[in-house]
Amino acid sequence: MFPFLILYIFQNELTYKSKEQGAGDMQNEVRAMLEGALISGLFLVMIFLTIYTPLGIVTALALPIPFTVYAARHRLRNAILVIVASGLLTIIIGALPSILLSLFAGVLGTVMGTAYHRQKSAFIAFVGGLLASLCLLILGVVVSYYMTKINPITAMQTMLKESMAMSKAMLENFNMVDPKQVDKMDEMIEFVPKLAPMLLIFASAQSAMLNHWLSRKILRRLGSPAPAFPPFRDWRWPRSMLYIYLGVTIAAIFLSANQDQFSYVIVLNLKPILDTLMIIQGLSLVSFYSHQKGWGRGLLIIAIVMLFIFSPIPFILVLLGVLDLSMNVRKPLSKK
Numbered sequence: 001m002f003p004f005l006i007l008y009i010f011q012n013e014l015t016y017k018s019k020e021q022g023a024g025d026m027q028n029e030v031r032a033m034l035e036g037a038l039i040s041g042l043f044l045v046m047i048f049l050t051i052y053t054p055l056g057i058v059t060a061l062a063l064p065i066p067f068t069v070y071a072a073r074h075r076l077r078n079a080i081l082v083i084v085a086s087g088l089l090t091i092i093i094g095a096l097p098s099i100l101l102s103l104f105a106g107v108l109g110t111v112m113g114t115a116y117h118r119q120k121s122a123f124i125a126f127v128g129g130l131l132a133s134l135c136l137l138i139l140g141v142v143v144s145y146y147m148t149k150i151n152p153i154t155a156m157q158t159m160l161k162e163s164m165a166m167s168k169a170m171l172e173n174f175n176m177v178d179p180k181q182v183d184k185m186d187e188m189i190e191f192v193p194k195l196a197p198m199l200l201i202f203a204s205a206q207s208a209m210l211n212h213w214l215s216r217k218i219l220r221r222l223g224s225p226a227p228a229f230p231p232f233r234d235w236r237w238p239r240s241m242l243y244i245y246l247g248v249t250i251a252a253i254f255l256s257a258n259q260d261q262f263s264y265v266i267v268l269n270l271k272p273i274l275d276t277l278m279i280i281q282g283l284s285l286v287s288f289y290s291h292q293k294g295w296g297r298g299l300l301i302i303a304i305v306m307l308f309i310f311s312p313i314p315f316i317l318v319l320l321g322v323l324d325l326s327m328n329v330r331k332p333l334s335k336k
Contacts, residue, residue, distance in 0.1 A: 032074045036082045039066045043086045047093050047101060061210055063101060064109035068215040071113025073224050079110045100143070104136045112211060116219065122212065122227040129208030130201075137200050157192040164189060191268070198269040202276075232300075233287040237277060242325040245274045279307070279314055281321030288330055 043066050050056040050063065067086075071079040083106035090098035111132040115125035141152050164185055192199075219226040229235075248270050255264040283303060290299040306313045323329055 032078045035070060035074070036078060036085065039070045039082055040086045040089055042066050043102070043105070044089045044093065047090050047098055050101065051093060051098065060101075061207075062214065063105035064112070064207070064211045065215050065218065067106050067109025068113040068116070068211055069109075069218050069222070069224075071110045072116035072215070072219055072226065073113075073222070074117070076110070076114050076117075079113065083107070083110060100140055104133075104140070107136055108132050108207065108211065109215075112208065112215065116215075116224075116226050119225065120227065122229045125227065126208050126212055126229075129211060130204045133204035133207045134200060137204060141200075153193050153196045157189060160189045160192065194265050194268060195272075198272055201269075201273060231287075232284055233291045235280065235284040236330075237281055237325060239325055241274075241277065242322065245278060245322070248274055275314070275318060278318040278321035281324055282317030282319070283307075285320050285324045285330065286317075 043063070046059045046063055046066070049059045067079065067083065070082055083102070086106060087099060087102045090102045108129055112125045112129040115128050120128075144150065144152050216226040216228065248267055251263070252267045252271050255261060255267055258264065283300065286303045287297070287300045290296065303313070303317070307317065
Protein backbone atom coordinates (compact mmCIF):
# COMPACT_ATOMS: atom_id res chain seq x y z
CA MET A 1 0.00 0.00 0.00
CA PHE A 2 2.76 2.45 0.91
CA PRO A 3 4.63 2.20 -2.41
CA PHE A 4 1.42 3.03 -4.27
CA LEU A 5 0.77 5.98 -1.97
CA ILE A 6 4.26 7.31 -2.58
CA LEU A 7 3.98 6.92 -6.34
CA TYR A 8 0.64 8.70 -6.16
CA ILE A 9 2.24 11.65 -4.37
CA PHE A 10 4.95 11.88 -7.00
CA GLN A 11 2.40 11.52 -9.80
CA ASN A 12 0.28 14.39 -8.45
CA GLU A 13 3.35 16.57 -8.14
CA LEU A 14 4.37 15.69 -11.67
CA THR A 15 0.91 16.41 -13.10
CA TYR A 16 0.75 19.78 -11.41
CA LYS A 17 4.15 20.80 -12.69
CA SER A 18 3.39 19.64 -16.25
CA LYS A 19 0.61 22.19 -16.55
CA GLU A 20 2.98 25.09 -15.96
CA GLN A 21 6.29 23.99 -17.43
CA GLY A 22 7.64 22.92 -20.80
CA ALA A 23 8.91 19.63 -22.12
CA GLY A 24 12.41 20.13 -20.69
CA ASP A 25 11.14 20.65 -17.18
CA MET A 26 8.78 17.74 -17.67
CA GLN A 27 11.70 15.45 -18.45
CA ASN A 28 13.54 16.70 -15.37
CA GLU A 29 10.51 15.93 -13.21
CA VAL A 30 10.20 12.45 -14.70
CA ARG A 31 13.86 11.81 -13.99
CA ALA A 32 13.50 13.18 -10.46
CA MET A 33 10.50 10.92 -9.86
CA LEU A 34 12.29 7.81 -11.11
CA GLU A 35 15.47 8.54 -9.17
CA GLY A 36 13.37 9.29 -6.08
CA ALA A 37 11.65 5.92 -6.32
CA LEU A 38 15.05 4.25 -6.79
CA ILE A 39 16.52 6.05 -3.79
CA SER A 40 13.55 5.09 -1.58
CA GLY A 41 13.88 1.44 -2.60
CA LEU A 42 17.63 1.44 -2.05
CA PHE A 43 17.23 3.05 1.36
CA LEU A 44 14.62 0.44 2.32
CA VAL A 45 17.12 -2.33 1.56
CA MET A 46 19.86 -0.54 3.53
CA ILE A 47 17.56 -0.07 6.53
CA PHE A 48 16.71 -3.79 6.48
CA LEU A 49 20.40 -4.72 6.39
CA THR A 50 21.16 -2.24 9.18
CA ILE A 51 18.52 -3.50 11.60
CA TYR A 52 18.43 -7.24 10.92
CA THR A 53 21.86 -8.33 9.65
CA PRO A 54 25.49 -8.17 10.85
CA LEU A 55 26.19 -5.85 7.92
CA GLY A 56 24.42 -3.13 9.88
CA ILE A 57 27.76 -1.91 11.24
CA VAL A 58 28.73 -0.92 7.70
CA THR A 59 25.37 0.04 6.18
CA ALA A 60 24.46 2.30 9.13
CA LEU A 61 27.37 4.56 8.23
CA ALA A 62 26.24 4.73 4.60
CA LEU A 63 22.55 5.50 5.21
CA PRO A 64 22.79 9.27 4.44
CA ILE A 65 24.57 8.72 1.10
CA PRO A 66 21.48 8.06 -1.09
CA PHE A 67 19.83 11.25 0.17
CA THR A 68 23.03 13.25 -0.33
CA VAL A 69 23.39 12.08 -3.91
CA TYR A 70 19.72 12.77 -4.67
CA ALA A 71 19.68 16.24 -3.06
CA ALA A 72 22.85 17.18 -4.94
CA ARG A 73 21.18 16.36 -8.26
CA HIS A 74 17.65 17.69 -7.65
CA ARG A 75 15.77 20.47 -5.94
CA LEU A 76 15.16 20.67 -2.20
CA ARG A 77 11.42 20.11 -2.55
CA ASN A 78 11.98 16.81 -4.35
CA ALA A 79 14.51 15.78 -1.71
CA ILE A 80 11.99 16.43 1.08
CA LEU A 81 9.42 14.30 -0.76
CA VAL A 82 11.96 11.46 -0.94
CA ILE A 83 12.62 11.74 2.81
CA VAL A 84 8.88 11.50 3.53
CA ALA A 85 8.47 8.59 1.13
CA SER A 86 11.43 6.72 2.59
CA GLY A 87 10.17 7.33 6.13
CA LEU A 88 6.77 5.85 5.24
CA LEU A 89 8.38 2.86 3.60
CA THR A 90 10.56 2.10 6.62
CA ILE A 91 7.43 1.58 8.73
CA ILE A 92 7.26 -1.80 6.97
CA ILE A 93 10.67 -2.71 8.42
CA GLY A 94 10.30 -1.51 11.99
CA ALA A 95 8.72 1.10 14.21
CA LEU A 96 10.70 3.69 16.15
CA PRO A 97 14.30 2.63 15.24
CA SER A 98 13.65 2.72 11.50
CA ILE A 99 11.85 6.08 11.64
CA LEU A 100 14.66 7.67 13.67
CA LEU A 101 17.29 6.24 11.33
CA SER A 102 15.45 7.49 8.25
CA LEU A 103 15.06 10.95 9.82
CA PHE A 104 18.74 11.12 10.73
CA ALA A 105 19.95 9.88 7.34
CA GLY A 106 17.46 11.96 5.37
CA VAL A 107 18.14 15.28 7.10
CA LEU A 108 21.93 14.85 7.19
CA GLY A 109 22.07 13.75 3.55
CA THR A 110 19.71 16.47 2.34
CA VAL A 111 21.55 19.25 4.16
CA MET A 112 24.89 18.28 2.64
CA GLY A 113 23.43 17.42 -0.77
CA THR A 114 21.64 20.78 -0.95
CA ALA A 115 24.94 22.51 -0.22
CA TYR A 116 26.51 20.64 -3.15
CA HIS A 117 23.51 21.47 -5.37
CA ARG A 118 23.93 25.17 -4.57
CA GLN A 119 27.68 24.94 -5.28
CA LYS A 120 28.79 25.75 -1.76
CA SER A 121 32.29 24.89 -0.60
CA ALA A 122 33.14 21.53 0.93
CA PHE A 123 33.74 23.25 4.27
CA ILE A 124 30.23 24.78 4.28
CA ALA A 125 28.73 21.39 3.43
CA PHE A 126 30.74 19.72 6.20
CA VAL A 127 29.75 22.30 8.83
CA GLY A 128 26.11 22.02 7.78
CA GLY A 129 26.26 18.25 8.05
CA LEU A 130 28.01 18.43 11.43
CA LEU A 131 25.37 20.78 12.87
CA ALA A 132 22.51 18.75 11.42
CA SER A 133 23.97 15.52 12.77
CA LEU A 134 24.60 17.06 16.20
CA CYS A 135 21.02 18.38 16.48
CA LEU A 136 19.62 15.01 15.42
CA LEU A 137 21.79 13.09 17.90
CA ILE A 138 20.66 15.36 20.74
CA LEU A 139 17.06 14.91 19.62
CA GLY A 140 17.58 11.15 19.53
CA VAL A 141 18.93 11.15 23.10
CA VAL A 142 15.97 13.20 24.34
CA VAL A 143 13.36 11.10 22.51
CA SER A 144 14.98 7.87 23.66
CA TYR A 145 14.98 9.06 27.27
CA TYR A 146 11.34 10.17 27.34
CA MET A 147 10.05 7.10 25.50
CA THR A 148 12.10 4.39 27.21
CA LYS A 149 13.07 6.18 30.45
CA ILE A 150 16.65 5.11 29.76
CA ASN A 151 19.47 7.63 29.60
CA PRO A 152 21.64 6.59 26.62
CA ILE A 153 24.69 8.28 28.14
CA THR A 154 24.53 6.38 31.43
CA ALA A 155 23.61 3.21 29.53
CA MET A 156 26.79 3.59 27.46
CA GLN A 157 28.76 4.16 30.67
CA THR A 158 27.33 0.96 32.18
CA MET A 159 28.17 -0.97 29.02
CA LEU A 160 31.75 0.32 29.12
CA LYS A 161 32.08 -0.70 32.77
CA GLU A 162 30.86 -4.22 32.00
CA SER A 163 33.20 -4.49 29.03
CA MET A 164 36.08 -3.24 31.17
CA ALA A 165 35.31 -5.81 33.87
CA MET A 166 35.27 -8.63 31.31
CA SER A 167 38.55 -7.48 29.79
CA LYS A 168 40.15 -7.20 33.22
CA ALA A 169 39.04 -10.73 34.17
CA MET A 170 40.39 -12.10 30.90
CA LEU A 171 43.77 -10.38 31.33
CA GLU A 172 44.05 -11.54 34.94
CA ASN A 173 44.03 -15.13 33.71
CA PHE A 174 47.20 -14.38 31.76
CA ASN A 175 48.77 -12.16 34.47
CA MET A 176 48.77 -9.20 32.06
CA VAL A 177 46.89 -6.65 34.17
CA ASP A 178 48.54 -3.24 34.62
CA PRO A 179 46.91 -1.60 37.68
CA LYS A 180 47.83 1.90 36.55
CA GLN A 181 46.25 1.42 33.13
CA VAL A 182 43.14 -0.11 34.70
CA ASP A 183 42.75 2.82 37.08
CA LYS A 184 43.22 5.25 34.20
CA MET A 185 40.54 3.52 32.13
CA ASP A 186 38.14 3.44 35.10
CA GLU A 187 38.68 7.17 35.61
CA MET A 188 37.96 7.85 31.95
CA ILE A 189 34.74 5.83 32.12
CA GLU A 190 33.60 7.85 35.14
CA PHE A 191 34.01 11.02 33.05
CA VAL A 192 31.78 9.75 30.23
CA PRO A 193 28.62 11.66 31.34
CA LYS A 194 30.61 14.89 31.60
CA LEU A 195 32.22 14.31 28.20
CA ALA A 196 28.91 13.61 26.44
CA PRO A 197 28.89 16.93 24.48
CA MET A 198 32.40 16.31 23.18
CA LEU A 199 31.55 12.72 22.20
CA LEU A 200 28.44 13.89 20.33
CA ILE A 201 30.46 16.52 18.46
CA PHE A 202 33.13 14.00 17.46
CA ALA A 203 30.45 11.53 16.31
CA SER A 204 28.73 14.26 14.26
CA ALA A 205 32.00 15.34 12.66
CA GLN A 206 32.82 11.73 11.79
CA SER A 207 29.39 11.21 10.19
CA ALA A 208 29.62 14.42 8.15
CA MET A 209 33.17 13.75 6.95
CA LEU A 210 32.49 10.13 6.02
CA ASN A 211 29.32 11.11 4.19
CA HIS A 212 31.17 13.82 2.26
CA TRP A 213 33.99 11.49 1.26
CA LEU A 214 31.76 8.64 0.04
CA SER A 215 29.07 10.83 -1.54
CA ARG A 216 31.64 12.84 -3.48
CA LYS A 217 33.07 9.68 -5.02
CA ILE A 218 29.61 8.56 -6.15
CA LEU A 219 28.67 12.01 -7.48
CA ARG A 220 31.87 12.16 -9.52
CA ARG A 221 31.03 8.76 -11.02
CA LEU A 222 27.60 10.11 -11.96
CA GLY A 223 29.10 13.21 -13.55
CA SER A 224 27.65 15.61 -10.98
CA PRO A 225 29.77 18.41 -9.48
CA ALA A 226 30.89 17.87 -5.91
CA PRO A 227 33.22 20.31 -4.10
CA ALA A 228 36.48 19.04 -2.66
CA PHE A 229 38.49 20.20 0.31
CA PRO A 230 41.79 21.92 -0.44
CA PRO A 231 44.87 19.65 -0.41
CA PHE A 232 45.60 18.60 3.17
CA ARG A 233 49.03 20.23 3.04
CA ASP A 234 47.32 23.63 2.59
CA TRP A 235 45.03 23.34 5.63
CA ARG A 236 45.57 26.15 8.12
CA TRP A 237 43.23 27.26 10.88
CA PRO A 238 42.68 30.99 11.52
CA ARG A 239 45.26 32.55 13.82
CA SER A 240 42.51 33.23 16.36
CA MET A 241 42.35 29.45 16.93
CA LEU A 242 45.75 29.68 18.60
CA TYR A 243 44.51 32.20 21.18
CA ILE A 244 41.42 30.13 21.87
CA TYR A 245 43.56 27.04 22.37
CA LEU A 246 45.96 28.78 24.74
CA GLY A 247 43.09 30.31 26.71
CA VAL A 248 41.33 26.96 27.16
CA THR A 249 44.60 25.25 28.11
CA ILE A 250 45.33 27.83 30.81
CA ALA A 251 41.74 27.62 32.07
CA ALA A 252 42.02 23.82 32.28
CA ILE A 253 45.09 24.15 34.52
CA PHE A 254 43.47 26.58 36.94
CA LEU A 255 40.09 24.85 37.06
CA SER A 256 41.43 21.33 37.56
CA ALA A 257 41.48 21.84 41.33
CA ASN A 258 37.67 21.96 41.44
CA GLN A 259 36.25 19.49 38.97
CA ASP A 260 32.64 20.01 40.07
CA GLN A 261 32.40 23.50 38.59
CA PHE A 262 30.29 23.91 35.47
CA SER A 263 33.07 25.96 33.89
CA TYR A 264 35.45 23.01 34.30
CA VAL A 265 32.99 20.72 32.49
CA ILE A 266 32.92 23.20 29.58
CA VAL A 267 36.71 23.33 29.43
CA LEU A 268 36.88 19.54 29.79
CA ASN A 269 34.82 19.19 26.60
CA LEU A 270 36.57 21.96 24.67
CA LYS A 271 40.13 20.80 25.36
CA PRO A 272 40.01 17.46 23.42
CA ILE A 273 38.30 19.18 20.47
CA LEU A 274 40.96 21.89 20.31
CA ASP A 275 43.72 19.32 20.81
CA THR A 276 42.37 17.42 17.80
CA LEU A 277 42.33 20.60 15.71
CA MET A 278 45.94 21.31 16.66
CA ILE A 279 46.94 17.73 15.83
CA ILE A 280 45.34 18.19 12.40
CA GLN A 281 47.31 21.43 12.00
CA GLY A 282 50.51 19.61 12.91
CA LEU A 283 49.77 16.79 10.45
CA SER A 284 49.07 19.39 7.77
CA LEU A 285 52.50 20.92 8.43
CA VAL A 286 54.09 17.46 8.14
CA SER A 287 52.28 16.98 4.81
CA PHE A 288 53.45 20.41 3.62
CA TYR A 289 57.07 19.64 4.52
CA SER A 290 56.87 16.22 2.86
CA HIS A 291 55.46 17.80 -0.29
CA GLN A 292 58.24 20.41 -0.36
CA LYS A 293 60.84 17.64 -0.12
CA GLY A 294 59.14 15.59 -2.83
CA TRP A 295 58.59 12.62 -0.51
CA GLY A 296 54.93 12.08 -1.41
CA ARG A 297 52.60 10.94 1.38
CA GLY A 298 55.00 8.53 3.07
CA LEU A 299 55.97 10.82 5.96
CA LEU A 300 52.32 11.77 6.59
CA ILE A 301 51.25 8.12 6.71
CA ILE A 302 54.06 7.32 9.16
CA ALA A 303 53.03 10.27 11.37
CA ILE A 304 49.39 9.12 11.41
CA VAL A 305 50.36 5.54 12.30
CA MET A 306 52.70 6.68 15.07
CA LEU A 307 49.94 8.95 16.39
CA PHE A 308 48.03 5.86 17.54
CA ILE A 309 51.07 3.90 18.71
CA PHE A 310 53.42 6.22 20.60
CA SER A 311 51.96 8.44 23.31
CA PRO A 312 54.43 11.38 22.86
CA ILE A 313 53.45 11.87 19.19
CA PRO A 314 50.14 13.69 19.88
CA PHE A 315 51.97 16.22 22.06
CA ILE A 316 54.63 16.72 19.37
CA LEU A 317 51.96 17.28 16.70
CA VAL A 318 50.13 19.76 18.93
CA LEU A 319 53.40 21.62 19.41
CA LEU A 320 53.96 21.66 15.63
CA GLY A 321 50.46 23.01 15.15
CA VAL A 322 51.01 25.77 17.69
CA LEU A 323 54.33 26.73 16.05
CA ASP A 324 52.74 26.73 12.61
CA LEU A 325 49.98 29.12 13.69
CA SER A 326 52.21 31.37 15.78
CA MET A 327 55.35 31.62 13.60
CA ASN A 328 54.14 30.58 10.11
CA VAL A 329 57.02 28.14 9.67
CA ARG A 330 55.75 27.22 6.20
CA LYS A 331 57.07 30.46 4.74
CA PRO A 332 60.78 29.71 5.32
CA LEU A 333 60.20 26.06 4.38
CA SER A 334 58.68 27.07 1.04
CA LYS A 335 61.61 29.39 0.33
CA LYS A 336 64.07 26.57 0.91
